[in-house]
Amino acid sequence: QSALAQPASVSGSPGQSLTISCTGASSDLGGYNYVSWYQHHPGKAPKLIIYEDSNRPSGISNRFSGSKSDNTASLTVSGLQAEDEANYYCSSYTSSSNVVFGGGTKLTVL
């Protein structure tokens, strides 16, 4: 199972919005509504911020939103804040009843 494809890095200024893409295949991301997104600060445990393509867990800011079209999922972070600087990973349930992660995207707040 190949990793989902994410850009290595994205950057934006405080207050701006940016989007991170995550591309897969019909056997994973495109075939199910089970994409999750995680925020990962180095040295800490990953944090679930989106599940089932577009749902936010309780306590997650509405500045984070998820969407999906065909084989590509997207995470949008609006109103960028310094604390949003982290690594972001997408993941998807697969046809093999497994889970596959993306390679990760480093978000830098300028």
Added chain:
Amino acid sequence: QVQLVQSGAEVKKPGASVKVSCKASGYTFTTYDICWVRQATGQGLEWMGWMNPISGKTDYAQKFQGRVTMTRNTSISTAYLILSSLRSEDTAVYYCARDFTGLGAFDIWGQGTVVTVSS
């Protein structure tokens, strides 16, 4: 509060095995699957497999088939990861996580266990 607490750091020699524990508290352990994810230094997250705590049924990533075992002791709400035939490439932080949907949404994570494989 709901949490997963993992065992401490390990240093192992190549060819050895390691056993990492993950103790659940604040919820009923048998309600949700437990998965294991690792991150090598400078690399991304890698899903290793998951286990149903009630039945003990497991599903492993193909990459780890034959080398990984995930077990549990329900009486103490603890899951275990055993990785054998260790090599230097297995040096990583290993996380356990709770799957609250049963379809790959990991909402509670352990703090991570550093496993170092070195001769």
